[in-house]
Amino acid sequence: MTDPKKTVSVQPDKADALRARNGRNIALAVGLAAFVVLVFVVTLVRLGANVGHRF
Amino acid sequence: MAKPAVLSSDVPATDPVRAARWQDYFQLMKPRVMSLVVFTGLTGLVAARTPIHPLLGAVAVLCIAVGAGASGALNMWYDADIDAKMRRTRGRPVPAGLVEGSEAATLGVVLSLLSVMMLGMAINWLAAGLLAFTIVFYAVVYTMWLKRWTAQNIVIGGLAGALPPAIGWAAATGSAPLNAWLMVLIIFLWTPPHFWALSLYISTDYAKAGVPMLPVVKGAKATRQQILIYSLVFIPVCLAPAFTGLGGPLYLAVSGLGGLVFLILAWRVFRSDAGDAADPRAADRALYEVAAPAAEPAVEGKRPPPVGGAKDARNLFAFSILYLFALFAALLAEAMIGVKALELIS
Numbered sequence: 001m002t003d004p005k006k007t008v009s010v011q012p013d014k015a016d017a018l019r020a021r022n023g024r025n026i027a028l029a030v031g032l033a034a035f036v037v038l039v040f041v042v043t044l045v046r047l048g049a050n051v052g053h054r055f
Numbered sequence: 056m057a058k059p060a061v062l063s064s065d066v067p068a069t070d071p072v073r074a075a076r077w078q079d080y081f082q083l084m085k086p087r088v089m090s091l092v093v094f095t096g097l098t099g100l101v102a103a104r105t106p107i108h109p110l111l112g113a114v115a116v117l118c119i120a121v122g123a124g125a126s127g128a129l130n131m132w133y134d135a136d137i138d139a140k141m142r143r144t145r146g147r148p149v150p151a152g153l154v155e156g157s158e159a160a161t162l163g164v165v166l167s168l169l170s171v172m173m174l175g176m177a178i179n180w181l182a183a184g185l186l187a188f189t190i191v192f193y194a195v196v197y198t199m200w201l202k203r204w205t206a207q208n209i210v211i212g213g214l215a216g217a218l219p220p221a222i223g224w225a226a227a228t229g230s231a232p233l234n235a236w237l238m239v240l241i242i243f244l245w246t247p248p249h250f251w252a253l254s255l256y257i258s259t260d261y262a263k264a265g266v267p268m269l270p271v272v273k274g275a276k277a278t279r280q281q282i283l284i285y286s287l288v289f290i291p292v293c294l295a296p297a298f299t300g301l302g303g304p305l306y307l308a309v310s311g312l313g314g315l316v317f318l319i320l321a322w323r324v325f326r327s328d329a330g331d332a333a334d335p336r337a338a339d340r341a342l343y344e345v346a347a348p349a350a351e352p353a354v355e356g357k358r359p360p361p362v363g364g365a366k367d368a369r370n371l372f373a374f375s376i377l378y379l380f381a382l383f384a385a386l387l388a389e390a391m392i393g394v395k396a397l398e399l400i401s
Contacts, residue, residue: 038117042173
């Protein structure tokens with residue numbers, strides 16, 4: 001059986017771990033949202049240029 | 056090639072490891088290297104002097120940066136065992152125990168695919184192909200093969216760090232002409248004297264990690280000789296853009312004057328004893344800090360051996376960064392302002 005004291009000594013502080021996880025989640029969300037916006041805007045620009053070439 | 060396992064004994068004994076923050080994942084992408092890649096890639100894109108939609112230009116630079124970051128993450132995953140043994144790198148997220156190696160590898164693979172696909176679909180497939188080649192060359196050819204195998208590791212591996220201007224140029228024009236490859240050649244030839252100057256004063260770290268850097272394998276004297284030889288080849292190549300319709304008068308002045316200083320510093324390193332005796336204090340200093348032996352207090356009543364040569368190596372290392380930055384800044388400024396490029400050979 002694991003010695004509870006030993007386990008506690010190597011675990012990061014719970015509040016700090018939660019803050020870190022929230023930070024990681026927010027960074028991931030911002031990154032994904034930025035990627036979606038980027039693809040959308042690039043599509044508009046590329047599409048616009050190609051439509052312009054037809055006329 | 057089998058990847059050496061990271062042993063728990065390789066990880067420095069520290070306090071209980073804190074939870075990984077998003078900044079630790081960002082550090083996996085080697086932001087300092089990314090900034091150099093962004094700068095040289097942007098210079099290639101602008102120096103092509105071909106109009107490109109500003110948003111597409113920004114996307115191209117972003118993809119180059121993310122691709123470079125991805126190869127950095129793959130390098131951090133594979134080299135964690137080496138990084139743990141060197142003072143300069145032991146604080147990186149994987150050897151410090153903050154991020155799992157598998158997470159670094161996953162981040163590297165995902166960002167590699169995203170950056171190459173995005174560059175291909177948004178810009179063109181020549182630029183995307185060059186970016187893919189750069190990532191594979193850095194992560195596989197350099198990191199997994201050359202780095203642990205040959206003293207020429209950074210000479211050949213330097214190609215990966217040299218390619219961003221060609222990617223930028225290809226993004227703007229859809230082609231990669233001679234002038235784009237001239238910019239690549241400048242960075243390619245800059246890499247050996249730059250890294251060997253650094254390795255002259257931290258060679259003990261490389262030896263401890265088993266990395267066959269030139270000073271470790273061939274000795275300091277041979278390294279100083281190679282630095283001088285490469286510098287003699289490098290400087291004329293730096294002048295070449297002023298003759299091929301790439302650089303203008305500002306570039307010619309910067310490359311000429313800076314090249315002269317570079318050669319003087321390389322000559323000083325050649326004449327010095329840099330790398331002959333390990334500097335016991337070097338590892339505790341910042342990389343750019345120059346030692347001042349006479350002013351140092353004695354440690355435990357014994358003054359460390361003179362390290363004048365290390366100072367010469369540090370000077371060359373620091374100036375090489377400034378010189379490369381100045382060269383590309385001159386090209387960038389001339390292209391942005393619209394200064395007519397010189398074409399001394401027509």
